[in-house]
Amino acid sequence: MNQNVLIILASGSPRRKELLQQAGLEFEVVVSDVKEKITKTKPEDVVIELSEQKCRAVTDEFIRKTPKNIFDLIEKESGKIMIIGADTVVSMDNKILGKPEDSKEALRMLMSLSGRSHEVYTGVTCKVLQYNSFTEGLIETDSFSFYSETLVNMYPFNEYEALDYISTGEPMDKAGSYGIQGIGERLVQSINGDYNNVVGFPLSKFMKELSKREYVSYGDGSSM
């Protein structure tokens, strides 16, 4: 695989970082303070909106003040930089479940998920920057957003199982109070859709987008 763009992941999530590594992509992590502002109501619109805000914050920083070391990593005249923002929410009965405030709220959330199905949405926004010799700085040359939806079917479980799970500490920084890639997987019976989307990043859809737009390309395997 040839990667024709320098990727900047605008997310501090260790799970998103692991997923990009798993795909064999080279990237840097740059996180910026964002004031998240939700104006939409539908979960697919909310995750696109929030991913756009996260991407925008880092993109604006790059445009305002190009990091000095960037041109050690890419060709100044021809290189491209792609900044990625992502946001994941859990949705049930038209209500969005975020991260729990405390173990009481985690228990309430988990019991509402028990024995039922819910949706997980992740929105992704990518903005591509390139050096412009006229402005002597970076300008935006491409921007696209997409989302992925996965249905998650939970096993029925009781308060003991939920409390036992909460006592591991895992639910506290997770939308919907569970992590499918951790101990929380024991609550999940099956999914319909993309697994990595539930983890926090729809990796295979992202790879398709990169390939379609020629930000990655595939050889003939002759390096075998």
Next chain:
Amino acid sequence: MNQNVLIILASGSPRRKELLQQAGLEFEVVVSDVKEKITKTKPEDVVIELSEQKCRAVTDEFIRKTPKNIFDLIEKESGKIMIIGADTVVSMDNKILGKPEDSKEALRMLMSLSGRSHEVYTGVTCKVLQYNSFTEGLIETDSFSFYSETLVNMYPFNEYEALDYISTGEPMDKAGSYGIQGIGERLVQSINGDYNNVVGFPLSKFMKELSKREYVSYGDGSSM
């Protein structure tokens, strides 16, 4: 979570090991040489049969000659040992796809999966042993098998993408020539069912079985 049994994983697969660790289970890995013999034709029967053979090989060894250090790990009079065998196959058009012999076969397999759906089956067999003071050795006190089936929907991809993937070396030790938890995830559009079953072990179904049979139990979270 209280684990009331010493688990022995009769599989050398690093992926199965990672999954048991992810669930927070304590276990040892003991692998035995097995002559795999398939007498069945349906994939669900084949994976049960092969998982039984893998489990049986280690179980027989334990019964024939109890490992000395076992009773350092569990109470001799009351402790239980559970030996787990597992086998995963990919099935399409009533044909079972195993591991590829070489990159040519990997390419043929991958192209047959492109743009289509296939099933992944994992069979699991568990046998439980306990010390018997009359025979002064281990005897089998429980045995159960189950399988899980996951539908995997692949993106359409071309020979270049397949060859590029084969050049990473990842397909060579994988049933069906791809690994969903590695670079191969970029080929997978979505799944219906349990993700970990495709990785190689239906972890949440296994945890349900352990809980139902009281090999694990959950507290009230009071250790929080």
